[in-house]
Amino acid sequence: MEWFRNIGLMGRPGNTAVADTLLDVQRYLEGQGRRVLFDEDTAALLPSRNDIQMCSRQSLGEACDLVIVVGGDGSLLHAARALARSNTPVLGINRGRLGFLTDVAPSELEDKLGAVLRGDFAEDKRFMLSAEVCRDGLVLGDMLALNDVILHTGKTVHMIEFELYVEGEFVYRLRSDGLIVCTPTGSTAYALSGGGPILHPRLDAMGLVPMHPHTLSSRPIVVDGESEIKIQVLSDIPPRVSADGQPGQMLKAGDWVYVRKHPFKLRLIHPPGHDFYAACRTKLGWSSHLSQGDNE
CATH class of the missing domain: 3.40.50.10330 (Probable inorganic polyphosphate/atp-NAD kinase; domain 1)
Structure with missing residues (x-):
């Protein structure tokens, strides 16, 4: 053949x-x-x-x-x-x-x-993430990631404040340099340098890794891969959300970022x-x- x-x-x-x-x-x-x-x-x-x-x-x-x-x-x-x-x-x-x-x-x-x-x-099927930015009920844009979706401070050196929800349940309100939402593929990329766990590629899971949190008790969390992640921006200092290191979207206080598993997967040949x-x-x-x- x-x-x-x-x-x-x-x-x-x-x-x-x-x-x-x-x-x-x-x-x-x-x-x-x-x-x-x-x-x-x-x-x-x-x-x-x-x-x-x-x-x-x-x-x-x-x-x-x-x-x-x-x-x-x-x-x-x-x-x-x-x-x-x-x-x-x-x-x-x-x-x-x-x-x-x-x-x-x-x-x-x-x-x-x-x-x-x-x-x-051998063939791996790696799931991807879709991220959607909403403001006042309107969708501003969406993006696609194989590695990670990252909320970060952009070019400023100030902390940002946000609230995190998983499957509609409140997780925490945090002041930090940002948050990394990663796939198993992305767990060996930027999330790893942020202290996140390594996830085996076959796992159906996502990692949530806070970046330099202003608390000693905030630690990475691993959640089910089918979870919907919601992040509400509270900081007046404009953060940015990026997918796989792309320029991404500038945000402002009150914006929501929704991160979900994308319906399509990458077929990776080894x-x-x-x-x-x-x-x-x-x-x-x-x-x-x-x-x-x-x-x-």
């Missing part, structure tokens, strides 16, 4: 450093008899576009059986938001720093990508040998020493 006949290639817009790897991937895939398409933004990164097929970023997921993202985790986050509705599986090739989501190194390209083309891969805990050991510097008898 032949897997993934039509394959899309995507890189982060403006990141010309990934051009060589994109061309390497293109040559390898075409050598394997696959049809390769670039989205228009990615094609603009290449030195020559005479011999490539292009389509819009919005159409790439519909036109392809697989999309390969070349870049760091940020590039894959960008792709996830663009491809959320198409249900197209995504594979990441790491040209960034940490690479929790982009777990194929350029040096492993032919070996790992060849295995995937032969059908030797080559053979992928291990979540091994990734944690490698990326987070956990000890890899196995004492004698520990594996007995």
Whole structure:
């Protein structure tokens, strides 16, 4: 059986450093008899576009059986938001720093990508978050996140005040630098640096991580993944809400932010040998020493 006949290639817009790897991937895939398409933004990164097929970023997921993202985790986050509705599986090739989501190194390209083309891969389904901002009963905007939705102070150095509700139940009123609402995927990103727990990718849960709270008793909370999170802004200092580090929406006192599970999921492809805990050991510097008898 032949897997993934039509394959899309995507890189982060403006990141010309990934051009060589994109061309390497293109040559390898075409050598394997696959049809390769670039989205228009990615094609603009290449030195020559005479011999490539292009389509819009919005159409790439519909036109392809697989999309390969070349870049760091940020590039894959960008792709996830663009491809959320198409249900197209995504594979990441790491040209960034940490690479929790982009777990194929350029040096492993032919070996790992060849295995995937032969059908030797694992698939994760990662849920995403939708965030909606409401003011005086009107929806100002919505946003989509694979990692996290963050209420934060923007460029100011003042604390903000807000109230948190989970499934309509009041949790607390807090003064802090903000609040991170993360998926299991996002639990190893910004939420981790804020002292949040690591959530296994298969968990149906969200983490709520306060940022530098003005109290010693505020701790991260893990809630059911189907929960509706409501945040009411009380501070006169205008905070901002952002999804996956995007610019987001400025807020004012009285605004509500609603965070819920998005109906679409990201289908994330892993080559053979992928291990979540091994990734944690490698990326987070956990000890890899196995004492004698520990594996007995």
